[in-house]
Amino acid sequence: MSQDRDHSPRSDEFLYGRRPVWEAFRAGKRSIHKIWVVPGTSGGVIQEIIDLAKTRGVPIESIKRDHLDRMVRGKGNHQGIAAQVSATTYLELEDFLAKLPADAEALILGLDEIEDPQNVGAILRNAGFFGVSAVIVPRWRSAPVGDTAVRASSGAAEHIAAIRVRNLVDAIEKLKEAGFEVCGADMGGDPIWTYQRNKRQALILGSEGRGLRRLVREHCDKIVGIPAPANVGSLNVGSASAIFLYEFSRRKPA
Numbered sequence: 001m002s003q004d005r006d007h008s009p010r011s012d013e014f015l016y017g018r019r020p021v022w023e024a025f026r027a028g029k030r031s032i033h034k035i036w037v038v039p040g041t042s043g044g045v046i047q048e049i050i051d052l053a054k055t056r057g058v059p060i061e062s063i064k065r066d067h068l069d070r071m072v073r074g075k076g077n078h079q080g081i082a083a084q085v086s087a088t089t090y091l092e093l094e095d096f097l098a099k100l101p102a103d104a105e106a107l108i109l110g111l112d113e114i115e116d117p118q119n120v121g122a123i124l125r126n127a128g129f130f131g132v133s134a135v136i137v138p139r140w141r142s143a144p145v146g147d148t149a150v151r152a153s154s155g156a157a158e159h160i161a162a163i164r165v166r167n168l169v170d171a172i173e174k175l176k177e178a179g180f181e182v183c184g185a186d187m188g189g190d191p192i193w194t195y196q197r198n199k200r201q202a203l204i205l206g207s208e209g210r211g212l213r214r215l216v217r218e219h220c221d222k223i224v225g226i227p228a229p230a231n232v233g234s235l236n237v238g239s240a241s242a243i244f245l246y247e248f249s250r251r252k253p254a
Contacts, residue, residue, distance in 0.1 A: 013087050014071070015150060016078040018045045023155025024085055025052045030158070031086040032056070036063040036071075041080030049081065088145045090164035093171055096134055097178045105253055107197075107245075108175065110136040110182075110204040112168055112216050114237060117143040119208060121152020122238030128156030130245040136163045136171055168204070172219045175202050182220045184212050185244055187234050189225030192247045199253040203244055205237055 015021050022045050024030055035053050037046070039062050053060050065080070072078045100106060109132055114120055120143045127135055135145075143149060150157045165171040172182050180200040204220060206212035217223065226235065226243055235243070 014082055014084045016072055016082040018079045018081055020150050020155040021081055021083045022049050023158040027158035032058050033084040034059045035083045036061050038063060038065045038068055038080035090162050093163050093165055093174055096163055105199050106133040108134050108202045110168060112204055112212055113141045113207040115143050116208055117148035118152045119238045121149040123241045124153035124157040124160055126242045126245050128159050130249045134161035134163050136165055138168050139164050139166050169215050169219050184217050184220035184223045186212055186223050187225045189223035191227050192224045192244055195224050197248050197251045197253050205241055208237055
């Protein structure tokens with residue numbers, strides 16, 4: 001490894017932490033321009049990252065731990081490794097739908113102005129675990145699928161198609177035209193375990209605190225929820241997404 005020199009990332013994004021960097025190499029969606037490794041950092045995943053970087057011709061630089069601490073700027077534990085990467089690539093909804101085989105099952109999540117990147121990351125991790133086809137993120141008033149969300153997803157975000165749209169209501173209508181049934185998630189909706197999943201299914205998750213916006217709710221085909229048997233009135237949207245996706249995954253589409 002070369003000795004540390006200029007450590008300032010020059011790309012739009014950089015990833016830090018063993019799992020996010022490893023998943024970026026595995027997914028192959030981004031260009032990886034450089035990795036930094038603190039001397040003495042070891043472990044199976046670290047060695048796999050170094051081996052992949054060498055195989056792909058990605059420069060590896062040695063960096064002092066305090067320098068890497070400054071690069072991270074208090075965002076979390078970097079675990080001795082970071083990577084300079086190209087920015088997240090977003091798909092157009094029309095292109096995604098055009099490439100979807102006519103007989104293919106698909107489950108899509110829509111995020112209605114979810115502004116906390118930690119929540120977005122938790123949702124993306126759940127989406128990766130349950131095999132979600134794509135996640136739709138509005139262009140405004142929503143946390144991006146950036147380094148914080150990727151970190152919170154433990155790198156799962158690297159394996160999920162991210163679609164960015166100007167207007168979520170318009171996106172819902174395009175999903176319906178493509179044969180999707182669209183469900184809105186709301187604690188007051190019909191119990192999720194009474195719902196029969198469709199072959200083409202979309203689930204829209206509302207923002208922290210406000211839930212689904214009125215127009216978004218009105219354009220959904222159905223509203224489903226998780227009845228609360230206790231005094232706590234609602235779940236964090238990241239936790240709720242896991243329950244909704246579990247219920248969808250354990251049923252065969254109608």
